[in-house]
Amino acid sequence: MTTATAGLSTRPAIDPARWPDLTATRARVRGAVEARVARWIFRSAASRLPVRIVLADGAIMGGAKHDDSAPVMDVHRPEAFFTALGAKGLIGFGESYMAGDWEAADLAGLLEVFAAQMATLVPAPLQRLRAFYVARAPHTERNTTANTRDNIARHYDLSNDLFATFLDETLSYSSALFDGTRSTATPVATEAVTVSVPSGPVAWEGFATAQQRKIDRMLDQAGVGAGTRVLEIGTGWGELAIRAAARGATVLSVTLSSEQQALARERIAAAGFSHAVEVELLDYRAVEGEFDAIVSVEMIEAVGHEYWAEYFQTLDRVLAPGGKVAIQAITMPHDRMLATRYTYTWINKYIFPGGFLPSTEAIESVTREHTRLRVVDRLSFGRHYAETLRLWDERFLAGLEGVHRLGFDEVFARMWHFYLEYSRAGFRSGYLDVQQVTLEREVAR
Numbered sequence: 001m002t003t004a005t006a007g008l009s010t011r012p013a014i015d016p017a018r019w020p021d022l023t024a025t026r027a028r029v030r031g032a033v034e035a036r037v038a039r040w041i042f043r044s045a046a047s048r049l050p051v052r053i054v055l056a057d058g059a060i061m062g063g064a065k066h067d068d069s070a071p072v073m074d075v076h077r078p079e080a081f082f083t084a085l086g087a088k089g090l091i092g093f094g095e096s097y098m099a100g101d102w103e104a105a106d107l108a109g110l111l112e113v114f115a116a117q118m119a120t121l122v123p124a125p126l127q128r129l130r131a132f133y134v135a136r137a138p139h140t141e142r143n144t145t146a147n148t149r150d151n152i153a154r155h156y157d158l159s160n161d162l163f164a165t166f167l168d169e170t171l172s173y174s175s176a177l178f179d180g181t182r183s184t185a186t187p188v189a190t191e192a193v194t195v196s197v198p199s200g201p202v203a204w205e206g207f208a209t210a211q212q213r214k215i216d217r218m219l220d221q222a223g224v225g226a227g228t229r230v231l232e233i234g235t236g237w238g239e240l241a242i243r244a245a246a247r248g249a250t251v252l253s254v255t256l257s258s259e260q261q262a263l264a265r266e267r268i269a270a271a272g273f274s275h276a277v278e279v280e281l282l283d284y285r286a287v288e289g290e291f292d293a294i295v296s297v298e299m300i301e302a303v304g305h306e307y308w309a310e311y312f313q314t315l316d317r318v319l320a321p322g323g324k325v326a327i328q329a330i331t332m333p334h335d336r337m338l339a340t341r342y343t344y345t346w347i348n349k350y351i352f353p354g355g356f357l358p359s360t361e362a363i364e365s366v367t368r369e370h371t372r373l374r375v376v377d378r379l380s381f382g383r384h385y386a387e388t389l390r391l392w393d394e395r396f397l398a399g400l401e402g403v404h405r406l407g408f409d410e411v412f413a414r415m416w417h418f419y420l421e422y423s424r425a426g427f428r429s430g431y432l433d434v435q436q437v438t439l440e441r442e443v444a445r
Helices: 028-047 078-088 090-098 107-116 148-156 160-164 207-221 239-246 258-270 305-318 334-340 346-350 360-370 382-398 400-405 410-429
Strands: 052-055 072-075 181-188 191-198 229-233 250-255 277-281 291-297 319-331 373-380 433-441
Touching: 028 078, 078 090, 090 346, 090 410, 107 410, 148 258, 160 258, 191 382, 207 239, 207 291, 207 319, 207 433, 229 239, 239 250, 239 258, 239 277, 239 291, 250 258, 258 277, 291 305, 305 319, 305 360, 305 373, 319 360, 334 360, 346 410, 360 373, 360 433, 382 400, 382 410, 382 433, 400 410
Parallel strands: 052 072, 191 373, 229 250, 229 291, 250 277, 291 319
Antiparallel strands: 181 191, 319 433, 373 433
16 A cells, blocks of 8 residues: 555445446456457557556556556456456546556556547547447436536535545635746737746645635636626635625625535625625526626536537626626647547546536637627636645545545545546646636627
């Protein structure tokens, strides 16, 4: 057991009622064929990557099998691993980790290597057959008004106490914005694009301040001050609404998480701002009224690509003349977004049902084609998210005893650790980014 995963069971007890897809058996012949194909594809991909894959019998594969400094993947049960990979692709890859079939002392480091080469891991001829073998999202997870609340509840209503085990005291569940950065502004057309990179590793001390810095920048971008009517789409646990109210604004914050609504109301009341903030259990599409500023932190990822136009049309509809919109969005490369928009992923299945990440090109295209809103400023700070996730994961692992006392089992612990490190790898590799995007209504000429 390594210090990186101390506390995680390598042989988790798997409850078949709770985790049916980790215990389901495959037909013997079909499973054997799929496993052989998966082993061939995996060996071929690994041979091109700077990783070491160590199998239970001592065999080593990978492009850096003689480099002791390369990230190591220890496959304890190769047969189970390749069967899962052959049957379900990347979903099986994640499920196999949940089941304890493989380990990595530096999980984020290993996954970063894979993330950096995501577009080329599968041979080009097989990629052209993608539509025939990748899983499609269940119809029940499309983000219709009927389904969205259930999708949100499956993640955000897990337990407020669970989230409190790894979040800072602001209960901010989105990327922090650390100080000590070096920034460069690069104009793209009429839009100001700023790229921010942490100057070095960050510590837990000051984490809450970094979360508030992120919020304050968004409020500044949206022009929030005394008398501003603010709409927040996606409440979280209330920190942004509190800081907006402290500026003298009035806030309507909407969420579909009953757990978040209850705790956000408590925190807002404790801060003395119940008179200025309403937190309603309401779909963003049902919002009425007019607002001078609209803010939304990492909520567009839960909208679903089929509904992006409706999302931005809603913002355009309720934005007052002269108002501004500030959203914080996790983004992915445009070509990968197009290639994967109908793919059902491990993240969809176990973490964010119905979720999908936009590209910056998609945001600009949708707003241009369907609304009067135009992007006028972007701050890119993906490396800050990598550091945010590192801190969350370290705190989560340190608090595993408390997680188990809340009723979450060993498989859940491995799943959540994989989710945090999987996400961290995406930001470290540059495959994922997080951006604060400011939009204004185009002035008629």
